[in-house]
Amino acid sequence: MEFKQIKNNKVYEQIIEQIRELIYEGELKKGDKLPSERQLKKDLGVSRASIREAFSALEMIGLIESRPGEGTFIRDSFDEDFFNPLSLILLLNDNVAEELLELRRVLEIDCVKLAAERATAAEIEEMQSYIDDLLSSSGYEEESIKADKMFHYTIAQASGNKVLLFFMRSISEAMDFHIKNTRTKLVSKKETMSEFAEQHQQIFKALKNHDPEKAGAEMRNHLDYVEKLINKEIEG
Protein backbone atom coordinates (compact mmCIF):
# COMPACT_ATOMS: atom_id res chain seq x y z
CA MET A 1 0.00 0.00 0.00
CA GLU A 2 1.27 3.38 -0.84
CA PHE A 3 0.03 6.70 0.39
CA LYS A 4 0.84 10.08 -0.91
CA GLN A 5 1.63 12.94 1.38
CA ILE A 6 -1.36 15.24 1.57
CA LYS A 7 -0.22 18.63 0.55
CA ASN A 8 -1.62 21.60 2.36
CA ASN A 9 -2.18 23.90 -0.52
CA LYS A 10 -2.77 27.37 0.69
CA VAL A 11 -4.41 29.68 -1.77
CA TYR A 12 -1.50 32.06 -1.93
CA GLU A 13 0.82 29.18 -2.73
CA GLN A 14 -1.35 28.13 -5.62
CA ILE A 15 -1.29 31.67 -6.93
CA ILE A 16 2.49 31.66 -6.79
CA GLU A 17 2.48 28.32 -8.54
CA GLN A 18 0.47 29.75 -11.40
CA ILE A 19 2.77 32.72 -11.73
CA ARG A 20 5.69 30.35 -11.75
CA GLU A 21 4.14 28.40 -14.59
CA LEU A 22 3.69 31.58 -16.57
CA ILE A 23 7.35 32.37 -16.11
CA TYR A 24 8.29 28.86 -17.21
CA GLU A 25 6.31 29.20 -20.36
CA GLY A 26 7.81 32.56 -21.09
CA GLU A 27 4.51 34.37 -20.86
CA LEU A 28 5.90 36.54 -18.11
CA LYS A 29 9.24 38.15 -18.71
CA LYS A 30 11.40 40.73 -17.03
CA GLY A 31 9.70 44.08 -16.76
CA ASP A 32 6.26 42.73 -17.58
CA LYS A 33 3.25 44.13 -15.78
CA LEU A 34 1.05 41.72 -13.90
CA PRO A 35 -2.72 42.09 -13.88
CA SER A 36 -4.01 44.33 -11.12
CA GLU A 37 -4.98 42.77 -7.83
CA ARG A 38 -8.64 43.45 -8.50
CA GLN A 39 -8.42 41.89 -11.93
CA LEU A 40 -6.66 38.80 -10.60
CA LYS A 41 -9.26 38.55 -7.87
CA LYS A 42 -11.87 38.14 -10.58
CA ASP A 43 -9.78 35.87 -12.81
CA LEU A 44 -8.72 33.50 -10.05
CA GLY A 45 -11.84 33.65 -7.96
CA VAL A 46 -10.02 34.40 -4.73
CA SER A 47 -9.91 37.29 -2.35
CA ARG A 48 -7.59 40.22 -2.72
CA ALA A 49 -6.03 39.33 0.61
CA SER A 50 -4.77 36.01 -0.73
CA ILE A 51 -3.38 37.69 -3.80
CA ARG A 52 -1.60 40.21 -1.64
CA GLU A 53 -0.09 37.42 0.44
CA ALA A 54 1.26 35.85 -2.72
CA PHE A 55 2.59 39.19 -3.94
CA SER A 56 4.29 40.09 -0.69
CA ALA A 57 6.05 36.74 -0.75
CA LEU A 58 7.21 37.24 -4.31
CA GLU A 59 8.27 40.77 -3.51
CA MET A 60 10.27 39.51 -0.55
CA ILE A 61 12.39 37.27 -2.72
CA GLY A 62 12.87 40.11 -5.17
CA LEU A 63 10.93 38.62 -8.04
CA ILE A 64 8.32 41.34 -8.36
CA GLU A 65 7.90 44.93 -7.36
CA SER A 66 4.65 46.71 -6.50
CA ARG A 67 4.28 50.39 -7.08
CA PRO A 68 1.22 52.13 -5.65
CA GLY A 69 -0.88 53.77 -8.30
CA GLU A 70 0.96 51.95 -11.06
CA GLY A 71 0.81 48.23 -10.66
CA THR A 72 2.93 45.17 -10.03
CA PHE A 73 5.85 44.27 -12.24
CA ILE A 74 8.37 41.50 -12.72
CA ARG A 75 11.67 43.05 -11.73
CA ASP A 76 13.81 43.58 -14.76
CA SER A 77 17.00 44.09 -12.90
CA PHE A 78 18.37 42.02 -10.10
CA ASP A 79 21.53 44.06 -9.94
CA GLU A 80 20.17 46.73 -7.68
CA ASP A 81 20.32 46.38 -3.98
CA PHE A 82 17.35 44.58 -2.62
CA PHE A 83 17.01 42.77 0.61
CA ASN A 84 18.40 39.33 0.19
CA PRO A 85 16.34 36.83 2.14
CA LEU A 86 19.10 34.28 2.00
CA SER A 87 21.07 36.24 4.52
CA LEU A 88 18.21 36.01 6.97
CA ILE A 89 18.18 32.25 6.86
CA LEU A 90 21.92 32.04 7.10
CA LEU A 91 21.76 33.95 10.37
CA LEU A 92 20.09 31.00 12.02
CA ASN A 93 22.95 28.65 11.35
CA ASP A 94 25.93 28.27 13.57
CA ASN A 95 29.41 28.86 12.24
CA VAL A 96 28.02 31.05 9.50
CA ALA A 97 31.14 33.18 9.42
CA GLU A 98 33.47 30.25 8.84
CA GLU A 99 31.21 28.67 6.27
CA LEU A 100 30.70 31.90 4.40
CA LEU A 101 34.42 32.52 4.25
CA GLU A 102 35.05 29.02 3.01
CA LEU A 103 32.38 29.32 0.37
CA ARG A 104 33.57 32.71 -0.72
CA ARG A 105 37.01 31.26 -1.18
CA VAL A 106 35.68 28.49 -3.39
CA LEU A 107 33.61 30.83 -5.50
CA GLU A 108 35.80 33.84 -5.78
CA ILE A 109 38.98 32.12 -6.83
CA ASP A 110 37.28 30.49 -9.78
CA CYS A 111 35.32 33.66 -10.29
CA VAL A 112 38.41 35.76 -10.83
CA LYS A 113 39.77 33.15 -13.22
CA LEU A 114 36.69 33.43 -15.37
CA ALA A 115 36.85 37.20 -15.12
CA ALA A 116 40.46 37.16 -16.29
CA GLU A 117 39.32 35.35 -19.41
CA ARG A 118 36.22 37.35 -20.17
CA ALA A 119 36.52 40.84 -18.72
CA THR A 120 35.69 43.58 -21.18
CA ALA A 121 37.65 46.80 -21.52
CA ALA A 122 34.88 48.72 -19.81
CA GLU A 123 34.86 46.38 -16.85
CA ILE A 124 38.62 46.60 -16.50
CA GLU A 125 38.35 50.36 -16.59
CA GLU A 126 35.74 50.26 -13.85
CA MET A 127 37.97 48.10 -11.69
CA GLN A 128 40.79 50.53 -12.26
CA SER A 129 38.67 53.32 -10.82
CA TYR A 130 37.98 51.35 -7.67
CA ILE A 131 41.66 50.58 -7.31
CA ASP A 132 42.33 54.30 -7.56
CA ASP A 133 39.71 54.99 -4.92
CA LEU A 134 41.30 52.47 -2.61
CA LEU A 135 44.75 53.97 -3.07
CA SER A 136 43.60 57.54 -2.51
CA SER A 137 41.51 56.83 0.57
CA SER A 138 43.36 57.41 3.77
CA GLY A 139 41.83 54.87 6.11
CA TYR A 140 39.28 52.17 6.42
CA GLU A 141 36.36 54.48 6.01
CA GLU A 142 32.97 54.31 4.45
CA GLU A 143 34.24 55.00 0.94
CA SER A 144 37.06 52.55 0.92
CA ILE A 145 34.77 49.81 2.18
CA LYS A 146 32.48 50.56 -0.69
CA ALA A 147 35.30 50.65 -3.23
CA ASP A 148 36.53 47.33 -1.90
CA LYS A 149 33.13 45.76 -2.25
CA MET A 150 32.55 47.24 -5.70
CA PHE A 151 35.88 45.91 -6.88
CA HIS A 152 34.90 42.40 -5.95
CA TYR A 153 31.41 42.81 -7.42
CA THR A 154 32.87 43.99 -10.69
CA ILE A 155 35.04 40.92 -10.82
CA ALA A 156 31.98 38.77 -10.28
CA GLN A 157 30.18 40.64 -13.00
CA ALA A 158 33.13 40.28 -15.36
CA SER A 159 32.90 36.53 -14.91
CA GLY A 160 29.93 36.79 -17.23
CA ASN A 161 27.95 34.44 -15.04
CA LYS A 162 24.95 36.19 -13.58
CA VAL A 163 24.08 33.37 -11.25
CA LEU A 164 27.59 33.46 -9.88
CA LEU A 165 27.23 37.20 -9.37
CA PHE A 166 23.97 36.60 -7.56
CA PHE A 167 25.57 34.09 -5.23
CA MET A 168 28.51 36.36 -4.51
CA ARG A 169 26.09 39.10 -3.56
CA SER A 170 24.23 36.80 -1.24
CA ILE A 171 27.40 35.83 0.52
CA SER A 172 28.55 39.40 0.77
CA GLU A 173 25.27 40.62 2.22
CA ALA A 174 25.13 37.77 4.66
CA MET A 175 28.64 38.59 5.82
CA ASP A 176 27.74 42.24 6.20
CA PHE A 177 24.81 41.30 8.39
CA HIS A 178 26.94 38.98 10.41
CA ILE A 179 29.67 41.53 10.93
CA LYS A 180 27.13 44.15 11.93
CA ASN A 181 25.47 41.69 14.24
CA THR A 182 28.55 40.49 16.04
CA ARG A 183 29.89 44.01 16.04
CA THR A 184 33.10 42.72 14.58
CA LYS A 185 35.33 45.48 13.35
CA LEU A 186 38.09 44.82 10.93
CA VAL A 187 41.41 46.29 11.82
CA SER A 188 41.87 49.68 10.26
CA LYS A 189 45.59 50.03 10.80
CA LYS A 190 47.63 51.72 8.16
CA GLU A 191 49.69 48.63 7.47
CA THR A 192 46.54 46.62 6.88
CA MET A 193 45.25 49.19 4.47
CA SER A 194 48.38 49.33 2.38
CA GLU A 195 48.53 45.56 2.40
CA PHE A 196 44.98 45.43 1.12
CA ALA A 197 45.66 47.96 -1.59
CA GLU A 198 48.72 46.05 -2.70
CA GLN A 199 46.83 42.77 -2.93
CA HIS A 200 44.02 44.32 -4.88
CA GLN A 201 46.50 45.80 -7.29
CA GLN A 202 48.10 42.42 -7.85
CA ILE A 203 44.76 40.81 -8.55
CA PHE A 204 43.86 43.57 -10.90
CA LYS A 205 47.15 43.41 -12.76
CA ALA A 206 46.79 39.71 -13.46
CA LEU A 207 43.21 40.23 -14.46
CA LYS A 208 44.10 43.03 -16.81
CA ASN A 209 46.69 40.80 -18.43
CA HIS A 210 44.05 38.11 -18.83
CA ASP A 211 46.10 35.67 -16.83
CA PRO A 212 43.60 33.39 -15.08
CA GLU A 213 46.05 31.32 -13.08
CA LYS A 214 47.91 34.32 -11.75
CA ALA A 215 44.68 36.08 -10.92
CA GLY A 216 43.43 33.02 -9.07
CA ALA A 217 46.64 32.74 -7.09
CA GLU A 218 46.55 36.41 -6.12
CA MET A 219 42.95 36.12 -5.05
CA ARG A 220 43.83 33.10 -2.95
CA ASN A 221 46.59 35.09 -1.32
CA HIS A 222 44.21 37.96 -0.64
CA LEU A 223 41.57 35.72 0.91
CA ASP A 224 44.21 34.04 3.07
CA TYR A 225 45.07 37.44 4.44
CA VAL A 226 41.45 38.40 5.05
CA GLU A 227 40.80 35.11 6.77
CA LYS A 228 43.78 35.58 9.03
CA LEU A 229 42.55 39.04 9.97
CA ILE A 230 39.09 37.84 10.82
CA ASN A 231 40.35 34.92 12.84
CA LYS A 232 42.59 37.25 14.78
CA GLU A 233 39.58 39.45 15.42
CA ILE A 234 37.51 36.55 16.67
CA GLU A 235 40.20 35.38 19.05
CA GLY A 236 40.96 38.88 20.27
Next chain:
Amino acid sequence: MEFKQIKNNKVYEQIIEQIRELIYEGELKKGDKLPSERQLKKDLGVSRASIREAFSALEMIGLIESRPGEGTFIRDSFDEDFFNPLSLILLLNDNVAEELLELRRVLEIDCVKLAAERATAAEIEEMQSYIDDLLSSSGYEEESIKADKMFHYTIAQASGNKVLLFFMRSISEAMDFHIKNTRTKLVSKKETMSEFAEQHQQIFKALKNHDPEKAGAEMRNHLDYVEKLINKEIEG
Protein backbone atom coordinates in the same frame (compact mmCIF):
# COMPACT_ATOMS: atom_id res chain seq x y z
CA MET B 1 22.57 69.66 -3.18
CA GLU B 2 21.93 66.17 -2.08
CA PHE B 3 18.66 64.37 -1.61
CA LYS B 4 18.06 61.09 0.00
CA GLN B 5 15.84 58.52 -1.56
CA ILE B 6 12.54 58.36 0.29
CA LYS B 7 11.97 54.84 1.45
CA ASN B 8 8.53 53.40 1.08
CA ASN B 9 8.15 51.43 4.24
CA LYS B 10 5.27 49.10 3.95
CA VAL B 11 3.83 47.80 7.17
CA TYR B 12 4.61 44.20 6.40
CA GLU B 13 8.22 45.09 5.74
CA GLN B 14 8.50 46.77 9.10
CA ILE B 15 7.09 43.68 10.74
CA ILE B 16 9.70 41.55 9.00
CA GLU B 17 12.35 44.01 10.10
CA GLN B 18 11.32 43.60 13.71
CA ILE B 19 11.40 39.84 13.45
CA ARG B 20 14.82 40.07 11.91
CA GLU B 21 16.02 42.17 14.82
CA LEU B 22 14.74 39.58 17.24
CA ILE B 23 16.69 36.92 15.40
CA TYR B 24 19.81 39.06 15.51
CA GLU B 25 19.52 39.48 19.21
CA GLY B 26 18.99 35.80 19.70
CA GLU B 27 15.52 36.25 21.16
CA LEU B 28 14.13 34.08 18.40
CA LYS B 29 15.82 30.80 17.73
CA LYS B 30 15.16 27.72 15.71
CA GLY B 31 11.94 26.00 16.67
CA ASP B 32 10.62 28.95 18.63
CA LYS B 33 6.95 29.76 18.51
CA LEU B 34 5.96 33.22 17.41
CA PRO B 35 3.05 35.06 19.01
CA SER B 36 -0.28 34.36 17.39
CA GLU B 37 -1.46 36.63 14.63
CA ARG B 38 -4.16 38.07 16.83
CA GLN B 39 -1.69 38.77 19.61
CA LEU B 40 0.76 40.44 17.25
CA LYS B 41 -2.09 42.49 15.86
CA LYS B 42 -2.59 43.94 19.32
CA ASP B 43 1.11 44.31 20.12
CA LEU B 44 2.05 46.00 16.89
CA GLY B 45 -1.15 47.93 16.35
CA VAL B 46 -1.62 46.72 12.79
CA SER B 47 -4.18 44.65 11.00
CA ARG B 48 -4.05 40.90 10.77
CA ALA B 49 -3.80 41.20 7.00
CA SER B 50 -0.48 42.99 7.24
CA ILE B 51 0.84 40.41 9.63
CA ARG B 52 -0.22 37.65 7.31
CA GLU B 53 1.55 39.35 4.42
CA ALA B 54 4.73 39.42 6.46
CA PHE B 55 4.28 35.79 7.47
CA SER B 56 3.60 34.55 3.97
CA ALA B 57 6.78 36.27 2.80
CA LEU B 58 8.81 34.69 5.58
CA GLU B 59 7.22 31.34 4.90
CA MET B 60 8.10 31.64 1.24
CA ILE B 61 11.78 31.95 1.98
CA GLY B 62 11.54 29.03 4.36
CA LEU B 63 12.22 30.92 7.55
CA ILE B 64 8.97 30.16 9.33
CA GLU B 65 6.21 27.63 9.13
CA SER B 66 2.56 28.13 10.00
CA ARG B 67 0.45 25.27 11.22
CA PRO B 68 -3.31 25.76 11.45
CA GLY B 69 -4.61 25.32 14.95
CA GLU B 70 -1.11 25.36 16.41
CA GLY B 71 0.74 28.50 15.56
CA THR B 72 3.69 29.88 13.66
CA PHE B 73 7.22 28.65 14.26
CA ILE B 74 10.75 29.40 13.23
CA ARG B 75 11.78 26.41 11.16
CA ASP B 76 14.31 24.35 12.97
CA SER B 77 15.46 22.39 10.02
CA PHE B 78 16.39 23.74 6.65
CA ASP B 79 17.44 20.36 5.39
CA GLU B 80 14.01 19.21 4.36
CA ASP B 81 12.66 19.91 0.98
CA PHE B 82 10.97 23.21 0.78
CA PHE B 83 10.38 25.33 -2.22
CA ASN B 84 13.53 27.22 -2.96
CA PRO B 85 12.71 30.71 -4.16
CA LEU B 86 16.18 31.20 -5.55
CA SER B 87 15.43 28.84 -8.38
CA LEU B 88 12.48 31.00 -9.41
CA ILE B 89 14.64 34.04 -9.83
CA LEU B 90 17.28 32.12 -11.69
CA LEU B 91 14.71 31.14 -14.28
CA LEU B 92 14.41 34.72 -15.44
CA ASN B 93 17.96 34.89 -16.64
CA ASP B 94 19.02 33.96 -20.10
CA ASN B 95 21.53 31.18 -20.62
CA VAL B 96 20.57 29.74 -17.26
CA ALA B 97 21.52 26.26 -18.32
CA GLU B 98 25.06 27.18 -19.27
CA GLU B 99 25.57 29.37 -16.23
CA LEU B 100 24.18 26.78 -13.86
CA LEU B 101 26.42 24.11 -15.28
CA GLU B 102 29.43 26.36 -15.00
CA LEU B 103 28.59 27.27 -11.43
CA ARG B 104 27.92 23.71 -10.48
CA ARG B 105 31.32 22.80 -11.82
CA VAL B 106 32.97 25.45 -9.70
CA LEU B 107 31.12 24.46 -6.55
CA GLU B 108 31.00 20.74 -6.81
CA ILE B 109 34.63 20.11 -7.56
CA ASP B 110 35.70 21.96 -4.43
CA CYS B 111 32.75 20.49 -2.63
CA VAL B 112 33.89 16.93 -3.19
CA LYS B 113 37.38 17.87 -2.09
CA LEU B 114 36.04 19.11 1.22
CA ALA B 115 33.87 16.04 1.50
CA ALA B 116 36.87 13.79 0.94
CA GLU B 117 38.52 15.44 3.92
CA ARG B 118 35.56 15.52 6.25
CA ALA B 119 33.10 12.77 5.37
CA THR B 120 32.02 10.70 8.34
CA ALA B 121 31.65 6.94 8.25
CA ALA B 122 27.89 7.27 8.27
CA GLU B 123 27.94 9.61 5.30
CA ILE B 124 30.22 7.31 3.36
CA GLU B 125 27.89 4.44 4.13
CA GLU B 126 24.95 6.45 2.86
CA MET B 127 26.80 7.21 -0.37
CA GLN B 128 27.54 3.53 -0.76
CA SER B 129 23.84 2.74 -0.66
CA TYR B 130 23.13 5.22 -3.44
CA ILE B 131 25.93 3.75 -5.50
CA ASP B 132 24.35 0.34 -5.01
CA ASP B 133 20.99 1.71 -6.09
CA LEU B 134 22.53 3.15 -9.22
CA LEU B 135 24.21 -0.14 -10.08
CA SER B 136 21.10 -2.20 -9.53
CA SER B 137 18.73 0.05 -11.44
CA SER B 138 18.26 -1.03 -15.02
CA GLY B 139 17.66 2.25 -16.80
CA TYR B 140 17.35 5.95 -16.35
CA GLU B 141 14.20 5.73 -14.34
CA GLU B 142 12.65 7.60 -11.51
CA GLU B 143 14.64 5.76 -8.84
CA SER B 144 18.02 6.08 -10.46
CA ILE B 145 17.49 9.79 -10.98
CA LYS B 146 16.77 10.09 -7.31
CA ALA B 147 19.75 8.00 -6.29
CA ASP B 148 21.94 10.14 -8.52
CA LYS B 149 20.67 13.31 -6.92
CA MET B 150 20.93 11.96 -3.41
CA PHE B 151 24.51 10.89 -4.02
CA HIS B 152 25.46 14.41 -4.97
CA TYR B 153 23.49 15.88 -2.06
CA THR B 154 25.22 13.61 0.37
CA ILE B 155 28.55 14.77 -0.95
CA ALA B 156 27.47 18.35 -0.39
CA GLN B 157 26.36 17.50 3.09
CA ALA B 158 29.62 15.72 3.81
CA SER B 159 31.45 18.92 2.95
CA GLY B 160 30.29 20.08 6.35
CA ASN B 161 29.34 23.44 4.93
CA LYS B 162 25.62 24.02 5.22
CA VAL B 163 25.64 27.14 3.11
CA LEU B 164 27.40 25.22 0.39
CA LEU B 165 24.75 22.52 0.66
CA PHE B 166 22.06 25.15 0.42
CA PHE B 167 23.60 26.59 -2.74
CA MET B 168 23.98 23.18 -4.33
CA ARG B 169 20.32 22.53 -3.67
CA SER B 170 19.36 25.81 -5.29
CA ILE B 171 21.34 24.98 -8.39
CA SER B 172 19.95 21.50 -8.55
CA GLU B 173 16.36 22.62 -8.21
CA ALA B 174 16.83 25.35 -10.77
CA MET B 175 18.27 22.81 -13.18
CA ASP B 176 15.39 20.45 -12.57
CA PHE B 177 12.95 23.22 -13.33
CA HIS B 178 14.83 24.15 -16.44
CA ILE B 179 15.01 20.60 -17.70
CA LYS B 180 11.32 20.10 -17.05
CA ASN B 181 10.57 23.39 -18.73
CA THR B 182 12.59 22.90 -21.87
CA ARG B 183 11.46 19.30 -21.97
CA THR B 184 15.06 18.27 -22.30
CA LYS B 185 15.54 14.59 -21.78
CA LEU B 186 18.87 13.16 -20.94
CA VAL B 187 19.87 10.20 -22.97
CA SER B 188 18.89 6.98 -21.31
CA LYS B 189 21.00 4.63 -23.35
CA LYS B 190 22.57 1.69 -21.66
CA GLU B 191 26.07 2.87 -22.41
CA THR B 192 25.34 6.21 -20.84
CA MET B 193 24.02 4.55 -17.72
CA SER B 194 26.99 2.29 -17.23
CA GLU B 195 29.28 5.23 -17.90
CA PHE B 196 27.48 7.20 -15.22
CA ALA B 197 27.66 4.38 -12.74
CA GLU B 198 31.37 3.96 -13.37
CA GLN B 199 32.08 7.65 -12.85
CA HIS B 200 30.12 7.74 -9.64
CA GLN B 201 32.01 4.76 -8.38
CA GLN B 202 35.31 6.44 -9.11
CA ILE B 203 34.26 9.57 -7.27
CA PHE B 204 33.09 7.50 -4.37
CA LYS B 205 36.25 5.44 -4.20
CA ALA B 206 38.46 8.51 -3.99
CA LEU B 207 36.14 10.03 -1.44
CA LYS B 208 36.17 6.91 0.67
CA ASN B 209 39.96 6.95 0.62
CA HIS B 210 39.88 10.57 1.73
CA ASP B 211 41.82 11.63 -1.32
CA PRO B 212 40.67 15.18 -2.11
CA GLU B 213 42.65 15.70 -5.28
CA LYS B 214 41.61 12.43 -6.82
CA ALA B 215 38.01 13.02 -5.85
CA GLY B 216 38.12 16.47 -7.40
CA ALA B 217 39.61 15.12 -10.61
CA GLU B 218 37.00 12.39 -10.88
CA MET B 219 34.23 14.88 -10.27
CA ARG B 220 35.65 17.10 -12.99
CA ASN B 221 35.66 14.16 -15.33
CA HIS B 222 32.07 13.35 -14.45
CA LEU B 223 30.89 16.90 -15.01
CA ASP B 224 32.72 17.04 -18.32
CA TYR B 225 30.74 14.03 -19.40
CA VAL B 226 27.44 15.46 -18.20
CA GLU B 227 28.14 18.72 -19.93
CA LYS B 228 28.91 16.95 -23.17
CA LEU B 229 25.65 15.04 -22.94
CA ILE B 230 23.61 18.15 -22.35
CA ASN B 231 25.28 20.07 -25.13
CA LYS B 232 24.61 17.20 -27.49
CA GLU B 233 21.00 17.28 -26.38
CA ILE B 234 20.72 21.00 -27.03
CA GLU B 235 22.18 20.74 -30.48
CA GLY B 236 20.12 17.69 -31.43
Next chain:
DNA sequence: TGGGACAGATGGTCTGACCATCAAACCAAA
Protein backbone atom coordinates in the same frame (compact mmCIF):
# COMPACT_ATOMS: atom_id res chain seq x y z
C1' DT C 1 -9.03 3.36 32.06
C1' DG C 2 -10.29 4.78 27.66
C1' DG C 3 -12.86 7.27 24.41
C1' DG C 4 -15.87 10.87 22.93
C1' DA C 5 -17.72 15.51 23.29
C1' DC C 6 -16.83 20.11 23.98
C1' DA C 7 -14.55 24.70 24.23
C1' DG C 8 -10.91 27.74 23.16
C1' DA C 9 -7.06 29.16 20.44
C1' DT C 10 -5.02 29.42 16.03
C1' DG C 11 -4.22 29.76 11.17
C1' DG C 12 -6.78 30.26 6.42
C1' DT C 13 -9.95 32.80 3.72
C1' DC C 14 -13.26 36.18 2.30
C1' DT C 15 -15.77 40.70 2.02
C1' DG C 16 -16.15 45.44 1.91
C1' DA C 17 -14.42 49.61 2.98
C1' DC C 18 -11.21 53.70 2.99
C1' DC C 19 -6.73 55.97 2.03
C1' DA C 20 -2.46 57.37 -0.69
C1' DT C 21 -0.32 57.41 -4.89
C1' DC C 22 0.26 57.66 -9.74
C1' DA C 23 -0.60 58.42 -14.77
C1' DA C 24 -3.13 60.72 -18.09
C1' DA C 25 -5.97 64.18 -19.65
C1' DC C 26 -7.38 68.60 -19.37
C1' DC C 27 -7.03 73.43 -18.39
C1' DA C 28 -5.22 77.95 -17.37
C1' DA C 29 -1.72 81.34 -16.78
C1' DA C 30 2.87 83.15 -18.10
Next chain:
DNA sequence: TTTGGTTTGATGGTCAGACCATCTGTCCCA
Protein backbone atom coordinates in the same frame (compact mmCIF):
# COMPACT_ATOMS: atom_id res chain seq x y z
C1' DT D 1 4.79 76.98 -26.37
C1' DT D 2 5.74 76.04 -21.76
C1' DT D 3 4.76 75.48 -17.06
C1' DG D 4 2.07 74.30 -13.28
C1' DG D 5 -2.44 73.04 -11.21
C1' DT D 6 -6.76 70.18 -11.18
C1' DT D 7 -9.53 66.36 -12.00
C1' DT D 8 -10.45 61.57 -12.72
C1' DG D 9 -9.89 56.76 -12.71
C1' DA D 10 -7.03 52.87 -11.69
C1' DT D 11 -3.91 50.81 -8.55
C1' DG D 12 -1.57 49.30 -4.42
C1' DG D 13 -1.70 49.70 1.00
C1' DT D 14 -4.24 49.05 5.09
C1' DC D 15 -7.87 47.95 8.05
C1' DA D 16 -11.99 45.75 10.62
C1' DG D 17 -14.94 42.06 11.00
C1' DA D 18 -16.63 37.80 9.89
C1' DC D 19 -16.63 32.64 9.16
C1' DC D 20 -14.36 28.09 8.59
C1' DA D 21 -11.05 24.09 9.56
C1' DT D 22 -7.86 22.31 12.50
C1' DC D 23 -5.41 21.41 16.66
C1' DT D 24 -4.89 21.13 21.84
C1' DG D 25 -6.46 20.35 26.18
C1' DT D 26 -10.10 19.40 29.38
C1' DC D 27 -13.84 17.28 31.17
C1' DC D 28 -17.14 13.86 31.56
C1' DC D 29 -19.11 9.45 31.04
C1' DA D 30 -19.27 4.48 30.03
